[in-house]
Structures are given as C-alpha cells and as structure tokens.
Amino acid sequence: MKKKVIIDCDPGIDDAVALLLALGSAELEIVAITAAGGNIAPEVGFKNICRILEHLQHKKWPPLGQGLPAAAQIPGAQEIHGSDGLGNSHLPLTKTPAPRSAPELIIKTIERNPGQISIIATAPLTNIAGALRLKASVAEEIEDLVIMGGAIEVAGNVSPRAEFNIFMNPQAAREVFLSGAKITLLPLDVTQKVIFTPEHLERIRQSEGPAAALLSRIIPHSFKTHAQFEGIRGCYLHDALAVAARVRPSLFKTRRLFVDVETRGELTRGMTVADLRHRSRTQPNMDVVVEVDAEGFLEFLIQRLSLS
Ligand code: RIB
Ligand code: CA
Numbered sequence: 001m002k003k004k005v006i007i008d009c010d011p012g013i014d015d016a017v018a019l020l021l022a023l024g025s026a027e028l029e030i031v032a033i034t035a036a037g038g039n040i041a042p043e044v045g046f047k048n049i050c051r052i053l054e055h056l057q058h059k060k061w062p063p064l065g066q067g068l069p070a071a072a073q074i075p076g077a078q079e080i081h082g083s084d085g086l087g088n089s090h091l092p093l094t095k096t097p098a099p100r101s102a103p104e105l106i107i108k109t110i111e112r113n114p115g116q117i118s119i120i121a122t123a124p125l126t127n128i129a130g131a132l133r134l135k136a137s138v139a140e141e142i143e144d145l146v147i148m149g150g151a152i153e154v155a156g157n158v159s160p161r162a163e164f165n166i167f168m169n170p171q172a173a174r175e176v177f178l179s180g181a182k183i184t185l186l187p188l189d190v191t192q193k194v195i196f197t198p199e200h201l202e203r204i205r206q207s208e209g210p211a212a213a214l215l216s217r218i219i220p221h222s223f224k225t226h227a228q229f230e231g232i233r234g235c236y237l238h239d240a241l242a243v244a245a246r247v248r249p250s251l252f253k254t255r256r257l258f259v260d261v262e263t264r265g266e267l268t269r270g271m272t273v274a275d276l277r278h279r280s281r282t283q284p285n286m287d288v289v290v291e292v293d294a295e296g297f298l299e300f301l302i303q304r305l306s307l308s
C-alpha cells in the first residue's frame with residue numbers, strides 16, 4: 001500500500017532534490033504539492049514545482065497549491081538558491097496550471113483521505129499553520145507530519161540560534177509544534193551530517209536519466225554557495241532527508257522530546273527550544289531525529305536518483 005503524502009516546499013535546490021526523490025519513490029503516492037514562501041516567493045516556488053514536473057515529463061501532475069509569503073524576508077536568501085530558486089538553471093516552463101490555495105488544498109486532501117496523509121514539510125510552516133487555523137482538527141486527521149527545520153544542539157544557519165524554515169515564520173512553527181499533530185522533526189543537527197559531493201553527483205550523472213540531467217543543472221550552484229558560506233566541499237541536502245525519513249525510516253534514530261519555538265526573542269527569534277533535562281517536566285510533543293546513517297542515506301539517494 002503506497003503511503004499518501006502531501007509535500008509542502010519552497011523550491012529551492014534541496015527542495016527540488018527532495019521532490020525528485022519523492023517522485024522517484026514507488027513507496028509514495030504524492031497526492032498534492034504546495035508551494036510556501038521561503039527560499040523564494042510562493043508564486044516562484046509554484047512555477048518551480050511545475051518546472052520540475054515538466055522536466056521529468058511527469059504524466060499525471062498531482063493537484064498543486066500556492067501559499068502566502070512567509071512572515072519574514074532574509075536578505076541574500078536568493079544567493080543561496082539562485083535568482084530563479086533553482087541554481088540559475090532557468091529550466092523551461094510551458095504549462096502552469098492555476099494554483100489553488102495551499103491551506104485549502106491541504107485540508108481538502110486530508111478530508112478525502114482521513115488518517116492516511118503524511119505531510120512532508122520542507123519550508124517555513126506558513127501553509128501548515130494556515131490549514132490548522134482554518135481547521136484545527138487537521139492535526140488529528142493526518143497520519144503524521146515530517147518537518148525539516150530547527151537546530152537543537154547546533155548553531156542556526158540564519159542566526160546564531162535559528163534555522164531558516166523556523167526563523168522565517170516562528171509563530172506558524174509554534175502553532176504547528178503545539179498542535180497535537182504526530183510530528184517528526186529533522187533539525188540541522190542531523191541534516192548537516194550528510195554532505196553530497198561532486199563525486200556523488202558524478203555517479204548519478206552516469207545514469208543519464210532525467211533526474212541526473214536536472215541535478216547537473218541545479219547542484220553546481222549549491223556547491224559554489226556551500227564553499228563560500230559553509231566552507232565545505234559539496235552541499236547539504238536538508239530537505240531530501242525529510243523524504244527519506246518516510247521512505248527509509250531505518251536510516252534514522254529519533255528521541256521523544258518537548259520542543260517549542262521562541263517567537264519574540266531579539267537575539268533568539270526562531271530558536272527551537274528543546275527540553276533536554278534528564279528529568280524533564282514537560283510532556284514530549286514530537287520525535288526529534290538525533291542520528292542518521294549518512295553513508296546509507298547517500299547510497300539510497302544515489303540509487304534512487306539514478307533510476308529516476
Ligand atoms: O535550513 C534549511 C532549510 O532552509 C531547507 O528547507 C532549505 O530549503 C531552506 O528552505
Ligand atoms: Ca526548503
């Protein structure tokens with residue numbers, strides 16, 4: 001039985017890799033894809049989803065939604081993902097369906113598949129919180145929610161303590177974290193343990209499939225920005241781990257924790273605050289991924305994207 005997933009994303013280079021992995025995973029049935037504001041404006045993200053589907057000559061496009069802009073803006077976010085959000089690859093686009101409201105599409109899709117939907121959120125949580133504000137019972141009606149976001153015991157990537165997806169809309173993140181939904185959180189602590197290198201890209205390139213062609217056009221920009229801003233050879237693929245968490249959960253280890261979000265701190269806005277005390281007095285509200293088999297994930301990714 002395929003797992004029905006909604007992917008809420010802000011493509012974005014690593015979101016694009018996450019979409020390629022999801023579209024190339026027979027275990028998943030993608031029942032909706034929604035664009036959130038974050039790396040790029042939601043309308044640009046929406047078009048980038050269409051570009052990726054068109055590039056893959058994907059037969060039956062799932063319903064597509066578009067959300068409202070994220071609450072914050074980050075100067076220089078475009079540098080990381082390129083002016084078009086996809087590494088300045090300027091992929092062609094000939095057809096753009098009319099976008100539906102992301103929160104409403106999320107709610108409708110869940111109503112049609114009660115208890116069966118896994119949401120994979122790889123962007124600021126504006127759309128997810130929007131759906132919860134329209135219909136709070138969504139939190140109980142989904143099977144679960146995988147979120148790429150936060151930094152538990154490592155530094156942030158947009159401030160000393162905040163990770164981008166949470167920083168961009170901390171109020172939305174807090175509402176989602178405290179909603180009662182069954183959450184798995186993939187923070188920077190884990191996503192930064194996986195580095196995709198030029199050698200990994202070369203192995204996929206040899207497969208000469210559509211996924212390889214797309215990666216060859218978008219990943220080199222990421223190699224450049226990671227060398228410049230992270231001082232690493234290769235790049236992180238934060239969002240692709242969120243898809244893998246649903247397709248190959250055995251690659252990850254989790255810990256039950258209570259995690260909340262700082263929404264007001266002058267220095268700590270967007271910080272994910274986990275209760276790590278030995279005798280914590282708080283009821284855990286999520287499974288936080290604390291370990292990843294990095295090599296195993298990379299081999300899985302290369303194998304899957306070589307077949308796509
Ligand atoms: O901090 C990493 C996250 O921010 C990823 O989702 C990346 O796409 C950016 O949105
Ligand atoms: Ca993203």
